[in-house]
Amino acid sequence: IQGEMLATSQPKYRGLLHALWLIYHEEGVRGLYKGLSPAMLREGVYASIRMGCYEPLKLMLGEKEGEQLPFYSKMLAGGSAGAVGAFIASPTDVVKIQMQAEGPGVVPKYRSTMHAFATLWKTDGIRGLYRGCVPTSQRAAIISACMIPTYDHTKHYLQDNRWLRPESIEVQIVSGMTAGVAMGVVSSPIDVIKTRIMNQTRVGGLKYRGSLDCLYKTVKIEGPLALYKGLVPNVMRLGPHTLMAFLIVEKLRNLAGLRGI
Numbered sequence: 001i002q003g004e005m006l007a008t009s010q011p012k013y014r015g016l017l018h019a020l021w022l023i024y025h026e027e028g029v030r031g032l033y034k035g036l037s038p039a040m041l042r043e044g045v046y047a048s049i050r051m052g053c054y055e056p057l058k059l060m061l062g063e064k065e066g067e068q069l070p071f072y073s074k075m076l077a078g079g080s081a082g083a084v085g086a087f088i089a090s091p092t093d094v095v096k097i098q099m100q101a102e103g104p105g106v107v108p109k110y111r112s113t114m115h116a117f118a119t120l121w122k123t124d125g126i127r128g129l130y131r132g133c134v135p136t137s138q139r140a141a142i143i144s145a146c147m148i149p150t151y152d153h154t155k156h157y158l159q160d161n162r163w164l165r166p167e168s169i170e171v172q173i174v175s176g177m178t179a180g181v182a183m184g185v186v187s188s189p190i191d192v193i194k195t196r197i198m199n200q201t202r203v204g205g206l207k208y209r210g211s212l213d214c215l216y217k218t219v220k221i222e223g224p225l226a227l228y229k230g231l232v233p234n235v236m237r238l239g240p241h242t243l244m245a246f247l248i249v250e251k252l253r254n255l256a257g258l259r260g261i
Helices: 016-027 036-060 071-100 113-129 133-160 169-199 211-222 224-228 231-255
Strands: none
Touching (some): 036 071, 036 231, 071 133, 071 169, 133 169, 133 231, 169 231
């Protein structure tokens, strides 16, 4: 969110490593893990629903044993699963972003995750907790329509062409990293818009009326490259995250006696 609504500004962070060093220097190790509790809560709710709904939705779209759906059908299944999961988990995302946006030397508004939920409910009501749920669900639909089908399709392509052994750790790693990089590139512009909307409060007036208004103002004032602020750390975060998520899901499905994705 640095440089937000400023046509010419000197960014506080010159890059990923500089941001890590400066945050550590100003706030210590705790600053690097700010918002961890709501982030874990959000991921638990969102990822469980997203991953759990994907295979049933593929069956609803006509997938049969031993056959593969077209990629566009997998995108529909992944996007639908992601949108539902993100909408339900949206309040945890609002809390995470507001806690992470508090800078050094500022008295924290929230003592804990539960205090943040209670404060937002008291000051802004249910609308405050679901502020930004539309761009959040849009983002989830887009990245889930990209991430899960990319993993699914890459994995079966590698297996069907005998490039890697079926259901091996190697095929899962290659497919997971491919999906993570694709998701990072696709999600960056949506992340910028979602973060800016969720970080605003009614105190002093809202800067943006919605997703399109935020997109228009960001591009007009800061230029189109502003939509890709944080691309490198985003890809570096989502690559390993996506890989680990799929490795765990595949292992759990195997333990439960279910076939792989």
